[in-house]
Amino acid sequence: MKTTKAPAGQRTRAVIYVRISQDRTGAHLGVDRQREDCEALAEHNGWDVVEVYVDNDISAYSGKKRPAYRQLLKDLSEGTATVVIAWHNDRLHRSPTELEEYIDISERHGVATHTVQAGHLDLSTPSGRMTARIHGAVARHESEHKAERVARARMQKAVAGEWGGGIRPFGWGVPTGEMKKVVDKETGEEVEIPVLDMNKAVPEEAAALLEGHEMLLRGQSLKSWVRWLADKGFTTARGNPIGHVEGRDMLMRPRNAGIAVYKGEEVGRGLWEPIASETQHRAVVAILKDPNRRTSPGSTPKWLGSLIYRCGIGTCTETTRVTKAGGSKRPGYRCLTNHGGARRADKVDEYVEDLIVERLSRPDAADLLLPGPDDLDVAALQKESEEIRRRLTDLAGLFGAGSITMPQFTEGSDTARAQLEGVNQQLARAATRDPLVALVGAPDVRKAWIGLDLEQQRGILRALLEVTILPARPGRMPDGSYFDYQAIETKWKR
Known part of the structure; x- marks a missing residue:
């Protein structure tokens, strides 16, 4: 399997596989460069490229399905080609399981693998397979290390209260006057959009969120607030009507009370001024999570005792x-x-x-x-809440610095969150109003x-x-x- 050039009069059938983990611009530049280098290697060796397989913006490490790679394996099993060309062996696989499957197919169907960067991978010999496995283990290590670095960076960003990206949440994002270029995913064209300061509240939307808090605390329903939003002409950040689900999500968002979140967990205070107080937020969340509430939007009752008597x-x-x-x-x-x-x-x-x-x-x-909230020391509860959050922040910082392991971080944060939940329930009681x-x-x-x-x-x-x-x-x-x-x-x- 070490032959790289076909005998005179016989052409070797080759296929090319290219992949890039992240295509931030949508321009396919990464895979295009890989393909050009692979085609140059095929031309140098006199091979006929019969197929090119492309997986764009898909990580081999993430575990997501790679349709082009699966098609490559199927075609190799059917004898489509005897040579596979890749820019580097880590483009083909970063999982030991995938590598073993690829080795098995290569052995059974006499397939040779050549890369632009790492040369020929001879999978027909024990030493060649060992080399491939070592390369795979190194690639796996790099992927895991990169994933951990990314997780730490995102954690630190959340702890710092910075916006993590995504769709602008209702109530937040004031234009700075600057513009930035992005690629439209539907058209592939480059467009300019305004840069938003996510630490500043949009006045009209902030007032609407605060009205939602007040309405629920007065004993009114979520549906009433959603109807109020429609009457005032409010829509989602994407310009869509605000329904029951969207309205509930808006009021449940910890960001409204200045609370930073990472992967759905509270990790500390954000860098922005809150729209609602923490006690208001806790009370509204408690109301919306109450299992005794009717959660189905349904039709609006028109009689005093409908579904109550x-x-x-x-x-x-x-x-x-x-x-x-x-x-x-x-x-x-x-x-x-x-x-x-x-x-x-x-x-x-x-x-x-x-x-x-x-x-x-x-x-x-x-x-x-x-009994009103007079029996509750709200200031002391808020101080305790801050102390628990500070512990969560410290734990996140230690994890981000690599001083503690993930199990240690998980155990410590689980304990702190359980204590925080108890404090939150007391704060919610302090803001709930007797109808x-x-x-x-x-x-x-x-x-x-x-x-x-x-x-x-x-x-x-x-x-x-x-x-x-x-x-x-x-x-x-x-x-x-x-x-x-x-x-x-x-x-x-x-």
Whole structure:
């Protein structure tokens, strides 16, 4: 297999394989240079190049599938060529497993490998295979070492609070007045885009994020904020409508509170001024992560007790919804399972509203309020939070400097994050507002109730009262009406 030139009158069939790990410009310059050098080697040796295989912007070390390389192996197994040309053997493989597969195919099908940089790889002899394996081990070491350096650099960048790149997050990125050139991935053309200062908040978007925090803390829903954003004409950084998922992600982002993140984990304070306070952020995250919240966007409820009032027929545990089912002319509350009859929605809501307004109009209404954050030392909690983050930052710095191993870093950071989670839960409690605050102490509770939007009213209902709709008695009631108020069972939660 050491012959590099074919006998007179016989041409050797060769194939070329080229690969580059990162093509930052999209111009294919790296693979084009490799191909030119490989074609020059083929011409020098008198070989006929019958195929060129190209894997652009794919790392052999990353483990991603290389379609052109897999096709090369398939074609070699079918006898397409007897010579493979590569710029360097590390272009072919950086994995010992891949190398062994390549050696096996080369031996079975009489394939010789030649490289521009490393010369002929004779895989037909034990010493040649040993040399190839040594080259592969060195290449693997280089790849692992490079990956570790990249990880350390990214970690240090995150700890320093610098922007890690990617799509501009809603709320951040003020144009600096400078422009930079990038390659459009769709057209391949070079275009200019503005340079953004990611440590500065976009005023209008920052105000919108803060409004989202305030709305959720007032007991309003995520859907309300998403609807508010649409009414104000806000879109994502890419110009798309902001939906339920996008809105949730925006409010959950630690960056809003000035918290730096690396691989989804908090690693310290960023270099930017936060939009929301940490206590606001923790409270909003706790609200959005609450498993008892309805996470399905669904349709917007239009009645006070829709999906809140419970069905009281037998042992049923379902909630009720408003419908005109059964030929009724008026909307009525009916069990989600559709068994039993419907109760007039306007009458039930009016009765429940009167109960709430009357109870919150009493002199002792303040006794219903939940304990406030007075029992929490927010300053001490924030100080503890900072100390834990500082430990995370120190651990990251030690790892970045190579002073501790990955297992040591993982163990230390896991412990610190568990402690931080406990502090975060306390901070979230400090910022969460009792929905009853909107009414307790108001000069005119009914007027204040009417001034609330439906979602705030529903939040008060959930916090204060449990309502069950029982089967109604037939006929005229003692008060002369046909509506059975006794079939509305109520239980105060506070």
